[in-house]
Amino acid sequence: MKKVLVTGGAGFIGGNFVRYMADKYSDYQIYNLDLLTYAGDLTKHRDIENKANYHFIKADIANRDEIKPLFEKERFDYVIHFAAESHVDRSITDPEIFIRTNVLGTQVLLDAAREFAVTKFVHVSTDEVYGELDFDPNTFFTEDTPLQPNSPYSASKASSDFLVRSYYETYGLPMNITRCSNNYGPYHFPEKLIPLTISRVLNDQKVPVYGDGKNIRDWLHVIDHxxxxxxxxxKAPSGEVYNIGGHNERTNLEVVKTIIHALGKSEDLIEFVEDRLGHDKRYAIDPTKLEQLGWKPTYTFETGIAQTIQWYLDNKEWWEQIISGEYQKYFEKQYAM
Incomplete structure (x- = not known):
């Protein structure tokens, strides 16, 4: 029976992956490792927490005294590494925690994976490590695009990408790196653009949009990811990097307006705010290499955003308890609203 360690499995993408794997592979043991920081949430696993193949472990990936004994005891076959500080705005305010978690934490996991001979280490990264593209619709990030990160967050992820690659080249650790575009879908923490917009529009509150709102992102439904x-x-050969994109480019303003119109509200809720420092103009991914391996996205942006909006309508109790308290204080400070 295969053992799969999913780090950051209480977060948005990792949490959806834990559910996906526990449901699809009843013959695999799925271990969800998370420190349960501000964005970690286990309520998304209530319907699988009693499954015989699901296990939760609270631990800090940067703490060798926790990680090494865990690997020694469980002898994992696969490590799927999502755990990361991931919000760009927070990285601008406090970069240090991003270096500790995203760089040092990745090194601790790599050392344990090497020592206890995992079959495959999959490092989940981001298209933000490539920097930014211009607005030419014919230009895309490929796996050969040089890394030029522009925020402390993306710099920390690029650093961890290089570490993973070095452990393959130096030690022969079996690995893959994936770099995804912006994800959306169920259980997305409400500081990110789409859930932030949905929650504020439903409460008839102003929606902050950075700058002129013309920054472009490629959107990928989390289940496709x-x-x-x-x-x-x-299936991927060890040592390879794969870009994962949804073929769904939209400006931030288009995304916000789509949500506002779907909920029958007025565009008067839009409030333009001072632009983010180092705000990348455009991200767009060419996923041809992954498609040749056998993957295709199943969600268009239209079907995915409709499903996501409906999920937030059906699960108000989940996000309403999150946007109260400390998160509200952070929001008010970040957007000066």
Missing amino acids: CAAIDLVMH
Whole structure:
């Protein structure tokens, strides 16, 4: 029976991946490792927490005294590494925690994976490590695009990418790196653009949009992302990097207006705010290499955003308890609203 360690499994993408794997592979033991910081949430696993193949472990990936004994005891076959500080705004305010978690934490995991001979280490990264593209619709990030990160967050992820690659080249650690575009879908923490917009529009509150709102992102439904990682984990040759994109480019303003119109509200809720420092103009991914491996996205942006909006309508109790208290204090400070 295979053992799969999913780090950051209480977060948004990792949490959806844990559910995906526990449901799809009843013959695999799925271990969800998370420190349960501000964005970690286990309520998303209530319907699988009693499954015989699901296990939760609270631990800090940067703490060798926790990680090494865990690997020694469980002898994991696969490590799927999501755990990361991931919010760009927070990295601008406090970069240090991003270096500790995203760089040092990755090194601790790599050392344990090497020592206890995991079959495959899959490092989940981001298209933000490539920097930014211009607005030419014919230009895309490929796996050969040089890394030029522009925020402390993306710099920490690029650093961890290089570490993973070095452990393959130096020690022969079996690995893959995936770099995804912006994810959206169920259980997305409400500081990110889509859930932030949905929650504020439903409460008839102003929606902050950075700058002129013309920054472009490629949107990928989280379930399509889970399927892609599943494929890479099982089928990809070791040492390869794969870009995962949804073929769904939209300006931030278009995304916000789509949500406002779907909820029958007025565009008067839009409030333009001072632009983010180092705000990348455009991200767009060419996923041809992954498609040749056998993956295709199943969600268009239109079907995915409709499903996501409906999920937030049906699960108000989940996000309403999150946007109270400390998160509200952070929001008010970040956007000066």
